[in-house]
Every structure is written in structure tokens, then in C-alpha cells.
Amino acid sequence: MSNPQLEIQLIAAIVAVACAIPGVFLVLRKMALISDAISHSILPGIVIGFFITQDLNSPLLILFAALTGVITVILVEVIQKTGLVKEDTAIGLVFPTMFSIGVILIAKNANDIHLDVDAVLLGELAFAPFDRMFISGMDMGPKSLWVMGGVLLVSITLLILFFKELKVSTFDVGLSSALGFSPVVLHYGLMSVSSVTIVGAFDAVGAILVVALMIAPAATAYLLTNDLKRMLVLSVVFGVFSAIAGYWLAHLLDASISGSMTTVLGIVFLLVYLFAPKKGLISVLYRQKQQRTEVSLITFLLHLNNHTEKSERHINHLQEHINWQKVRSKSVVDLALKNNMITIDNHIVSLTEKGKEFTGKALDYILTNRDDKIENIKDDFFLFRG
Amino acid sequence: MSISEYFNLLWTDYTLRTITLGTAVLGAICGMLGSFAVLRKQSLLGDAISHAALPGIAIAFLITGSKDTYILLMGALICGLIGAFWIRGITTKTHLKSDTALGLVLSLFFGFGMLLLTYIQKQSNANQAGLDKYLFGQAATLVESDVFIMIGVTGVCLIILLLFWKEFKIMLFDMDYTKTLGFNVRFIDSLITFFIVLAIVLGLQTVGVVLMSAMLLAPAAAARQWTNSLGTMVILAAIIGALAGIFGTAISATQNNLSTGPVIVLVAAVFVLFSFIFSPGRGIVFREIRFRQNRNDLQLKKTLQFMYDIAKTHQNISHPHAIRILNNFQGFSKNSLRKMEEKEWITLKGQEWSLTNIGFEEAKNLYNQQLKDE
Numbered sequence: 001m002s003n004p005q006l007e008i009q010l011i012a013a014i015v016a017v018a019c020a021i022p023g024v025f026l027v028l029r030k031m032a033l034i035s036d037a038i039s040h041s042i043l044p045g046i047v048i049g050f051f052i053t054q055d056l057n058s059p060l061l062i063l064f065a066a067l068t069g070v071i072t073v074i075l076v077e078v079i080q081k082t083g084l085v086k087e088d089t090a091i092g093l094v095f096p097t098m099f100s101i102g103v104i105l106i107a108k109n110a111n112d113i114h115l116d117v118d119a120v121l122l123g124e125l126a127f128a129p130f131d132r133m134f135i136s137g138m139d140m141g142p143k144s145l146w147v148m149g150g151v152l153l154v155s156i157t158l159l160i161l162f163f164k165e166l167k168v169s170t171f172d173v174g175l176s177s178a179l180g181f182s183p184v185v186l187h188y189g190l191m192s193v194s195s196v197t198i199v200g201a202f203d204a205v206g207a208i209l210v211v212a213l214m215i216a217p218a219a220t221a222y223l224l225t226n227d228l229k230r231m232l233v234l235s236v237v238f239g240v241f242s243a244i245a246g247y248w249l250a251h252l253l254d255a256s257i258s259g260s261m262t263t264v265l266g267i268v269f270l271l272v273y274l275f276a277p278k279k280g281l282i283s284v285l286y287r288q289k290q291q292r293t294e295v296s297l298i299t300f301l302l303h304l305n306n307h308t309e310k311s312e313r314h315i316n317h318l319q320e321h322i323n324w325q326k327v328r329s330k331s332v333v334d335l336a337l338k339n340n341m342i343t344i345d346n347h348i349v350s351l352t353e354k355g356k357e358f359t360g361k362a363l364d365y366i367l368t369n370r371d372d373k374i375e376n377i378k379d380d381f382f383l384f385r386g
Numbered sequence: 387m388s389i390s391e392y393f394n395l396l397w398t399d400y401t402l403r404t405i406t407l408g409t410a411v412l413g414a415i416c417g418m419l420g421s422f423a424v425l426r427k428q429s430l431l432g433d434a435i436s437h438a439a440l441p442g443i444a445i446a447f448l449i450t451g452s453k454d455t456y457i458l459l460m461g462a463l464i465c466g467l468i469g470a471f472w473i474r475g476i477t478t479k480t481h482l483k484s485d486t487a488l489g490l491v492l493s494l495f496f497g498f499g500m501l502l503l504t505y506i507q508k509q510s511n512a513n514q515a516g517l518d519k520y521l522f523g524q525a526a527t528l529v530e531s532d533v534f535i536m537i538g539v540t541g542v543c544l545i546i547l548l549l550f551w552k553e554f555k556i557m558l559f560d561m562d563y564t565k566t567l568g569f570n571v572r573f574i575d576s577l578i579t580f581f582i583v584l585a586i587v588l589g590l591q592t593v594g595v596v597l598m599s600a601m602l603l604a605p606a607a608a609a610r611q612w613t614n615s616l617g618t619m620v621i622l623a624a625i626i627g628a629l630a631g632i633f634g635t636a637i638s639a640t641q642n643n644l645s646t647g648p649v650i651v652l653v654a655a656v657f658v659l660f661s662f663i664f665s666p667g668r669g670i671v672f673r674e675i676r677f678r679q680n681r682n683d684l685q686l687k688k689t690l691q692f693m694y695d696i697a698k699t700h701q702n703i704s705h706p707h708a709i710r711i712l713n714n715f716q717g718f719s720k721n722s723l724r725k726m727e728e729k730e731w732i733t734l735k736g737q738e739w740s741l742t743n744i745g746f747e748e749a750k751n752l753y754n755q756q757l758k759d760e
Contacts, residue, residue, distance in 0.1 A: 027482075032489040033430055040596060082670060084662055085607050088485075089429040093607060096600030097655040100648035103522075107643045208437065209500070212493030219486050249501075256504035262497020269490065273480065284479050 004129040009247050011128050011145050012261060015201045016213055016239030018152040021159055022194040023214035024232050027222060028170050033088070034191070035214045037076065037095040038069040039198045039207040043102030045069070046199075051109075062147070062199050069195030070188070072098060125204050125247075125257040144204050151200040155193050159232075162186070167228055205258040213239060216265040223276040238268055290385055294378065296324070296332045298362050301341060304351050305359045315347045338384045354381065392636050401526070402639060408528040409631030409650060411536045412589050415543060417605030417627030419585045421620045422578055424606040425558050430485075431470065431579075433599030434492040435586045438469030440499030440595060443520055444506060455532065458520075459587050466583040469495055471576075496595075523594025525635065525646035536588055543581050547620070554578060555616055593647035604654035605630060611665035630654040682722070687752060689718045690731055694749030697741040706738040 026032050045068025049061035072094055079090040129142045140146065159166070169176035169186045176183050194214070201210045221234035246261030253260065274281050307313055315333070324332070333349075336342045341355035351359065358381045365374050378385075395402055423431055442465025443458045450457050469491045476487035519527065547554065553574045557564045565571050582602070589598045605627035609619045634650030663670050692712065697703045712718050723739065726732045731745030741749075 027486050030483045030485050032483075032485040033433075036430075036433065036489055036492065079662075082662065084611060084668055084670075085424070086427055086429065088427060089424055089603055089607050092429040092433060092599050092603040093655065093658060096597050096604075096651050099596055100600075100651040100655075103648040104644060104652070107645060107648075206500075208493055208496050211489055212497050215486060215489040216494060219482055219490055222482060222486075223480060253501070253505050254508045255501050259497050259499075259501030259504055262494055263501050266494035266498055269494065273476070279480050281475070281479050 005247075007129040007142050007145065008125055008257065009244050011142060011148060011204055012125060012243035012247055012257065013240045014145065014148045014152055015204050016217070016243040016261075017236050018148055018155060018197050019201055019210060019213035020217045020235040020239040021155050021232065022190060022197055023218040024221070024228075024235050025166060025170055025190055026194060027215060027218040028228075028231075029190075032215045032219075033091055034073060034076070035194060035198060036208075036211045037072055037091045038191075038195050039202060039210045040095040041072040041098030041102075042066070042068050042195070042199055042202065042207070043099050044105060045071075045102075047102050047105040047109075062196070065199040065202075066192065066195045068098070069198060070192055073188075073191045073195075128204050144200075147200050148204065151197055155197060158189070158193060162189070166190070170228075205261070209258040209262050212262040212265055216262075216269050217242070220265075220269045220272045223272050223279045238265070242268060293331060293335060294382075294385070296328065297335055297341075298359075300332050300336065301351065301355055301359045302363065304342065304349060305356070305363075310348055313349045315344065315349055335384065339382055341381075357381075392640050400530075402635075404530050404533055405525050405528050405639075405646070406632055406635045408533045408536060409525055409592060409635045409646065410628040411533065411540055411631075412592055413601070413605065413627030413629070413631030413650070413654075414624040415536065415540045415585050415627075416589060416601045417609065417623035417625070418540075418543065418547070418620050419578075419582045420602040420604075420606035420627070421609065421616070421623045422554065422558065423582055423602055424610060425616075426578075428484075428582075429603050429607075430488050430599060431473070431582060432586055432602035434473060434488040435466045435469055435583050436590060436595045436598035437492040437499075438495035439463070439466040439587055439590060440496050440520070441465050441502055442499075443590075444499055444502035447506060448502065455591065456535075459590070462520075462587045462590060463584060465495065466587055467580065470579050470583050474579075519594075520590050521595050522645065523590065523592050523597070523647045525592045525638075528592060532591070539584060539588060543584075546577065546581065550574065550577065558616070593650060597647045597651045600651040600654060601627070604651070604658050608654070608657045608661040611661040611668050614667070626657050627654070630657060682725075685718075686722055686726055686729075689722060690726065690745060690749050691752055693732065693739070693741055694746065694752075697746065703746045704733075704740045704742060706735060706740040709737050709739055712739075 023032075023035070026035055042065040045065040046061060048068075049058070049064030052064070053060050075094050076087070076090045079085065079093065080087045085093070128144045131143045132139055132141065134140065165176070165181040165186055168179065169181055169183045173183045176186070198207075198210050198214075201213065205213065217235035217238040218231070220238050221231045224234060225231050242261050242264040246264040247257055249264060250257040250260040272280065275283075277283060304313060311317065333342070333344075336355070337344070339354075340352055341358060342349050343352055358377070361377050361381075362374070365377060392402070396406060397403070420432070423429055439462035442461035442463065444461075445465070446458045446461025447453065449461075473484070473487045473491050476482050476490065477484045482490075553564070553569055556567070557569070557571060557574050557578075561571065564574075586598050586602065589601050593601055605623040606619070608626050609623035612622055613619050630650055630653045634653040635646055637653065638644040638646045638649040661669065664672075666672050689712070693707075696707060696711070697705070709723070723732070723734060726745070727734050729744075730742055731748055732739045732741055
């Protein structure tokens, strides 16, 4: 592994970590798309900043761009506050407009700007090591490494300092303002950090892939845990893993590094989406099926409970009466038998003692309608789940 | 070229005519379908789908090796649909919210598309140049057959809209009610999503990935300000979209170095801004005017009530009082007193005012109305 290769992976990993941290809070605050909006609308900021500084690598440029990002957030909020359109429409109106202004500014001054929309939008990590920083003639390593390292350091410091405040204001705005942490300040703080991160990252990975690096690790982690700290750690892990795996995938295919980083993120997300133990698609579908059967079972038992006469409890009659398909009623009856809720004697179904007790409690639950109760009852009574 | 020159050339010049017609039709269909997207609170669906369509273009090229627009757009359509339905899958089956789902599909698909595009570019044999025109769109590449396709799609879309108008409308405003009425919600939902995706894919060639969302949103958001009726809104949005297309093309054609997509978006943004500010029902200006009118009215009535409280202690209600005694009550000014005189609630004489019968009745009714409202 050569030196530039190592440097690219290091930059990619740092960008991934720097994006993952604000990303977690954006996802939790249901503002994930703000990152998309910011990443597009910083374009005019970059162009105007370039007019002023005439230097694509000036820190002032980053400041300008970050400021444009914050302005975007403010604009979205102003439009939203007029009540004329919803928040998502406001976002969707603001950033293409800003982006258009940026594109036109570039096009109008194409002759004296070495700035390409493609470059802004897509970025190229492979060139990052060539843009080096020199301090009094000494090679200090790639510039983006220092920029992103700085951004990361700041956001980690802020995260540690304001972790409690961020946590409270993310999950309970009311409580947060009651405790005296201004949600507005935290909101704009978070927005500024996101904005700076996006600006810092865009020339390494491009505007759109920044969005992937912000949202995807956080969303993947959110499917695996409900604990904020664990979610932060997991999303950092996913980010770094995809950065490094993505680099080698790009190496293999000889394709864009940022594109393959995103692809790895996508694959990781897809796997977690399908197989996450509690919130994954498969377990959700399984649980839904289970719950359907169990609700059917309760209906069935209540029916039995209501009818003492033998004709109503004949096994074939039940099928006709509750109007279930044959397979369904068989699985329900099997489940009931397995759990010792019923006995079948000469095609007549009757409740056992346990079945009666369960039915009584279920009835009680239905009447009082308290949410947490039914799962406990199920745990107490079911030997086998649906 | 000046604007008037442009409109003269419009009738004779093939390219200009095609592009203008194309952007106008595109604006119209986007406005029409965008209305549904906005009202369904899926405004950013356009953004997500337009990005998600990118790998479809690349895959279509990889499979067929052809650069035929329709084949590529077919790939985009399929990929866009997968994206749209995956967004719904994520939001319905997991606890991730729609913003996260949209952002995920947008960025992950786009990143995958970029991977494929760069992979294609590195393949030495392929005549891949021009695939990235879908990123930013080039209205100049529109030819007459493209426009015919757009018109055809718009026609089909119109027919479907008219056929399913009742269903679309009821589903927009009350999903649960639609279900209880026995409509196949999933089918109607898929139908409208399909057409939104179709419109987006059509727009890719003209305005490109990034600006497509504004094409879809802006006309609808502008139209929304002028009406509360769905039918009017759809028609208005179509007109605004078409106008944005025409003016955008006109402006970009008359200036050097201006690509059409961004200009169309800016023109549409101007329409939105104008509607936000000047629409009579919801616009900011008229709302402010109404707000002030109400405040003044309230102020007048407060003064009147204060006067009434003074006057009713006297036998003759029109007994003149000095204006001075109103001083410990803040809500009056010379202007407001004059206005009250105009309404014949009071008469002013020198430094004194007296309540008229009309004013007395009015003040009495103030209380009555309050009672009635309760």
C-alpha cells in the first residue's frame, strides 16, 4: 500500500466520521434532507467566495460556503413560518433556486473561473493527496486531511461539551427549553456544524455523496439500536468501514471512490434493513404475521368463551362462522392446542382452564385498553408464539 | 438576440420551436403532477427520484450499449420506480421517517449511479460520452420526436387524471375515508406515483437531476397560493409550469452562456415568490393588510366600548364629554376619532365628543355578539 493510498483512506475515514456525527442528530430530528439542501445551496456561496478571494483553497471560501448553508436553513424556516407551504416544499423550493443561481454565476463567468459544476457536485477523492499543505516549505500532508481533521476535532469537542443538551433538545424540545437550554441556539449550532462539515467534505466526496455519508450510517445504526451513544458509535463504525471498503472497491473496479463508498454504504444499509434483529424488514414481516395469528387466536378464544352450546363449537362450524380460510383456521387451532388453550373432543372444541383464564384476561385488556398489558399476558400464557 | 427577436424567431426556427415547446410541455406536466406531490406532502419525492434514476441510465447503457434516449430513459424509469417504492417500504415497515428514507434513496442510488458512470467511462471501447448530460440536462438536445413523446405522455396522463379524478382527490385529502369506501388505495397510490416518476424521468433530459425537484414543486407551490380547489390548482400549476418553461427558454436563448435548466428554475422561483407575496387569499401583502384592518377595527371598537361605558351612566347618551377624559385609555387617536365620526358612531364638537344613537346601538351589540358567540 503506497503512501497516497493510505492518505486517501485516511481522508475518507475522517470525512466519514465527521459526517456521521451530525448525521445522527439530523436523522433523529427528522431533518435529514436539510443536509441535501445545504450541500446543494452552498454552490453560490463557493462561487461568490471565489470572486472575493480568487483562491479555491482559501479558508474564507469555506466560511462563505458554510454561511450560505446556514442562510439556506434560515430561508427554509422563514418560508415555512409564513404557513404558505409545508416544510418539505420549502426545502424543495430553496435549494434548487440557490443551486441555479450558483450554476448561472459560474456559467456567466466561465472564462475567469476554474470551477466546474461537476467537480462541486461529484468531487474526486483520488486527487485529494495531490493538493498538499506546506508550512514554510515543509510538506505537512494533504490539505483536505487537515481541513477535515479540524472540522472533525471541532465537532467532536462540541459533541462532548453539549452532549446532554443535544440529547434533550433532540428528543424533547419542550423539556429542553424548560430546563433552559435554548432549542434555537442548539438548532442553529447543529446547523452550523453540519454546514461546515458539508462544505469541508464536499470537495473530497462531492455534494451529493456528503448526503449519503450523513444519512446512511445514522439510518443504519438507528435500525440496530435505540441508544443515542450506541447509535453514534455504530454510525461512526459503519462510516469508516464503508470508507475503507469503498476505497478498495473503487480500486478493484477502477471507478469513482466516492461512488463506491456510497455503494458500500448502500449495501450495508440494505443488509441491515433486511436482517436487523428487531427492526429489519424480515423480522417486522415475521412479527406482523405472528401478531395477526395471535389476534386471530384471541378472537377465536373469545368466540369459544361466548358460546356454550355444542353446535356453535363444532370445528367445521367455527371455520364457517368466523369466516377464515382453511389454512388460517388450522394454524390458529394448532396454536391454541399447542398452548393448551383448548381441547378437541369429538370435533367439539372447548376451552381448558388455562384458556378460560387467558380469555378472561384478554377480555379485561380489551375493555380497559391499556397498551402494555397484552404483551405481558402473551408472555405469561404462550408456550409457543404464532 | 433580444426577447422580441426571439419570439419572432420562434415561428420559423426549428430548434427554438422544439425546445420552447418541449420545455413548455414539460412544465405543464410537471405542474400538473407536482400539485399532487405537494398536496401529498411528498414534495421532495421529485428530488429523490430524479437522483435515484441515475443508476438506471447507467445500467441501461451497460446492458444495451446503446445511447438511444428512450432506452436510457426506460432504465431511469424502472430505477426511479424501484426507488419510489423502496421509499414507501422503508417508511411503512421500519421506524425511519420519510425524510431519512428520501435522503437514503437519493444519495445511495445516486452514489451507485456515479460508481457505474465512472466505471463505464473507464471502459475503453464504449462511446459513453454524453451520459452525464443527464446530470445537468441539456434542453438543446431535444428533438421533435422527444416533444411528441412528451405530448403523448401528457395526454395519457390527462386521461388518467380525468378517469381517476374522484379517486385521486379523495385519497389526497382523506386516506382513511378512501379505504373505508373500498377503493384500492394501493393501486391508486401506485398509479399517481408512477406518473410522478414518469414526469421526472421525462424532465431529466431537459433540466437534469438536480433541478428536477424544483420543476415539480415550484409551479404547484405557486398555484396553491391562488386557489383552494384542486381542479383549479392543477390547471393553474400546468399553466405556470408552461410559462416558466417558455420564459426560461426565452431568457436563456437570448443570453450567452446560460443553460436552460437553471433559468427555468429561477423563473419558476420568481412565480412562487410573486404568488407568496401578492396572492389575494394567502399572500403576505394582503394578509398584512387584513391584519392591520382587523387591528384598527378592534381598536375602534375598543374606544367605542369605552365611550359606551361612560355614556351609559348618563341619561342623555349624547351628552358631550371632553376628549381629555379618554386620555387614560390608550386606544384612540385623532384619526380613529375621525373614523368613528365617519361611521356616525360619534359626533365631534371642538374638544368634546358625544355618542350618537347609532354608536350606542353598535356598542350594545358588541356585547350581544359576544354573548351570541358563546
